[in-house]
Amino acid sequence: MPSASPTVLGALDPTSDRAVFRQIADQLREAIDKxxxxxxxxxxxxxxxxxxxxxxxxTVRNSLSVLQGEGLVVSEHGKGVFVRPRPPVRRLxxxxxxxxxxxxxxxxFTVEAEAAGSxxxxxxLEVKEERPTQEIxxxxxxxxxxLARRRRYLLDGRPVEFAVxxxxxxxxxxxxxxxxxPGPGGIYARLEENGHRLDHFDEEVCARMxxxxxxxxxxxxxxxxxxxxxxxxYDTEGRAxxxxxxxMAADAYVLAYQLPAT
Amino acid sequence: MPSASPTVLGALDPTSDRAVFRQIADQLREAIDKxxxxxxxxxxxxxxxxxxxxxxxxTVRNSLSVLQGEGLVVSEHGKGVFVRPRPPVRRLxxxxxxxxxxxxxxxxFTVEAEAAGSxxxxxxLEVKEERPTQEIxxxxxxxxxxLARRRRYLLDGRPVEFAVxxxxxxxxxxxxxxxxxPGPGGIYARLEENGHRLDHFDEEVCARMxxxxxxxxxxxxxxxxxxxxxxxxYDTEGRAxxxxxxxMAADAYVLAYQLPAT
DNA sequence: CACGGAAACTCGTATAGACGAGTAGCCCTC
DNA sequence: GAGGGCTACTCGTCTATACGAGTTTCCGTG
Numbered sequence: 001m002p003s004a005s006p007t008v009l010g011a012l013d014p015t016s017d018r019a020v021f022r023q024i025a026d027q028l029r030e031a032i033d034k035x036x037x038x039x040x041x042x043x044x045x046x047x048x049x050x051x052x053x054x055x056x057x058x059t060v061r062n063s064l065s066v067l068q069g070e071g072l073v074v075s076e077h078g079k080g081v082f083v084r085p086r087p088p089v090r091r092l093x094x095x096x097x098x099x100x101x102x103x104x105x106x107x108x109f110t111v112e113a114e115a116a117g118s119x120x121x122x123x124x125l126e127v128k129e130e131r132p133t134q135e136i137x138x139x140x141x142x143x144x145x146x147l148a149r150r151r152r153y154l155l156d157g158r159p160v161e162f163a164v165x166x167x168x169x170x171x172x173x174x175x176x177x178x179x180x181x182p183g184p185g186g187i188y189a190r191l192e193e194n195g196h197r198l199d200h201f202d203e204e205v206c207a208r209m210x211x212x213x214x215x216x217x218x219x220x221x222x223x224x225x226x227x228x229x230x231x232x233x234y235d236t237e238g239r240a241x242x243x244x245x246x247x248m249a250a251d252a253y254v255l256a257y258q259l260p261a262t
Numbered sequence: 263m264p265s266a267s268p269t270v271l272g273a274l275d276p277t278s279d280r281a282v283f284r285q286i287a288d289q290l291r292e293a294i295d296k297x298x299x300x301x302x303x304x305x306x307x308x309x310x311x312x313x314x315x316x317x318x319x320x321t322v323r324n325s326l327s328v329l330q331g332e333g334l335v336v337s338e339h340g341k342g343v344f345v346r347p348r349p350p351v352r353r354l355x356x357x358x359x360x361x362x363x364x365x366x367x368x369x370x371f372t373v374e375a376e377a378a379g380s381x382x383x384x385x386x387l388e389v390k391e392e393r394p395t396q397e398i399x400x401x402x403x404x405x406x407x408x409l410a411r412r413r414r415y416l417l418d419g420r421p422v423e424f425a426v427x428x429x430x431x432x433x434x435x436x437x438x439x440x441x442x443x444p445g446p447g448g449i450y451a452r453l454e455e456n457g458h459r460l461d462h463f464d465e466e467v468c469a470r471m472x473x474x475x476x477x478x479x480x481x482x483x484x485x486x487x488x489x490x491x492x493x494x495x496y497d498t499e500g501r502a503x504x505x506x507x508x509x510m511a512a513d514a515y516v517l518a519y520q521l522p523a524t
Numbered sequence: 525c526a527c528g529g530a531a532a533c534t535c536g537t538a539t540a541g542a543c544g545a546g547t548a549g550c551c552c553t554c
Numbered sequence: 555g556a557g558g559g560c561t562a563c564t565c566g567t568c569t570a571t572a573c574g575a576g577t578t579t580c581c582g583t584g
Contacts, residue, residue, distance in 0.1 A: 056539045069331055071471040078546030078564050198523035207469030207487045207512040209333040225469045225487035250469035257519045261460035318569045340534050340576030
């Protein structure tokens with residue numbers, strides 16, 4: 001038997017100039033906000049909403065697409081429409097690249113994820129020489145070719161981040177940096193071993209909606225933006241030694257920074 | 263006479279299993295990406311696309327709503343659908359709260375905007391005592407009442423940011439901080455004058471889609487996320503003296519930070 | 525020439541119907 | 555009891571139509 005009439009929902013106001021599909025979206029949104037539908041709960045089916053409000057199915061679908069665009073719900077073909085579960089958030093601390101955090105065998109991502117009780121994975125690892133975009137080249141001081149290290153990070157099977165590191169060839173070629181696994185401490189440890197002591201990192205953060213390609217790679221639900229982070233690493237001589245271009249599922253991250261007051 | 267047939271667009275592949283509305287969205291997206299439609303350009307009207315592809319209007323609208331959700335286009339009632347103009351971006355530097363940047367009369371926002379050739383405004387200014395949310399209270403060390411300073415920032419008439427500062431009453435009451443205009447250098451200058459020398463700021467950054475209220479306040483187009491930034495200011499004794507909760511139009515900002523390598 | 529208004533064009537909202545495809549549960553068969 | 559298939563339910567895609575409302579254009583009137 002189908003579930004009972006959605007009693008948590010009210011009636012439409014025919015005198016309002018607010019469009020019917022917006023009124024329906026408002027009521028569903030309010031019910032979600034007030035916890036009458038909780039994370040992962042199934043919303044009334046389209047057919048039930050059609051019945052309850054006495055409107056056509058396209059109107060109901062329009063309402064639901066509003067909520068999808070807001071990132072409140074996700075729909076699953078053949079199953080229903082569900083309140084979007086909020087995954088555990090990964091917090092990136094401002095000291096995450098401090099030397100003391102460089103691990104002996106595992107990557108920082110792996111260690112941190114396991115400490116948080118998640119199952120970390122890295123896939124799509126690809127290391128190759130290529131011609132950089134104008135922007136990457138400029139940030140690195142103008143090289144015409146660079147080493148690019150691409151990889152995707154997953155937590156508990158869910159992709160959360162896709163990153164590409166670019167390094168000048170003279171720092172990376174014929175070193176472990178050009179290998180898929182650069183060894184303990186990662187590429188920053190290798191750079192320092194080779195005489196490029198790191199001084200600081202610049203990060204630029206912006207947020208936007210994903211391209212279809214990014215949405216696919218990160219398996220993003222509708223209404224989930226990405227955080228685009230571009231980090232440049234500088235050595236003590238002021239040379240840019242690495243640029244890392246990262247696209248993160250925005251619902252999986254909080255970035256933390258510390259700013260000086262001086 | 264209506265504009266000519268949209269020759270920049272191709273034909274549908276009836277053998278593809280990709281939905282028709284996705285194929286149309288793909289072609290429009292590609293045309294935009296390749297610059298055949300530039301920022302602010304008007305796309306072919308729905309009627310023209312119906313004509314060109316030989317599909318129903320709802321299918322065309324479905325395609326356009328995909329592109330809206332990606333933030334690529336905006337539609338204007340009675341005018342058409344346009345490639346979304348990318349506004350000038352405001353870059354927030356990591357030293358933006360350094361003492362040397364505190365201005366003598368105007369606010370940091372005003373000075374910086376004028377330097378960039380924009381016309382800055384601040385409105386919706388509201389200062390009042392209130393009971394903080396659990397989260398704000400915790401960050402401030404547990405006060406039961408706080409002073410809240412709300413304001414909205416605009417550049418060239420466009421709202422870009424809405425911010426609320428919360429301060430413990432014992433630091434703010436009966437000082438210029440409780441006035442709409444706290445005077446030169448802003449509330450940080452006043453706090454330091456009153457013996458609370460600032461030591462550092464913690465910032466937490468996340469991104470998400472706006473609530474309908476936020477979309478309205480910031481006049482956000484569909485497909486534009488917000489950056490949610492929570493900053494806590496600490497004095498040299500380690501006390502949290504202010505929490506600033508800021509929601510920014512993501513397409514108007516790039517945040518820049520500097521991280522130590524040590 | 526200036527103004528007003530009609531016409532044509534734009535997107536917004538809503539209806540009714542049809543078929544397809546993914547999922548889950550039930551029942552019947554073996 | 556296990557397996558397979560049917561059925562009911564879910565959302566996905568698409569058509570055709572109608573009217574409303576905001577914008578632009580242009581023309582005719584004064």
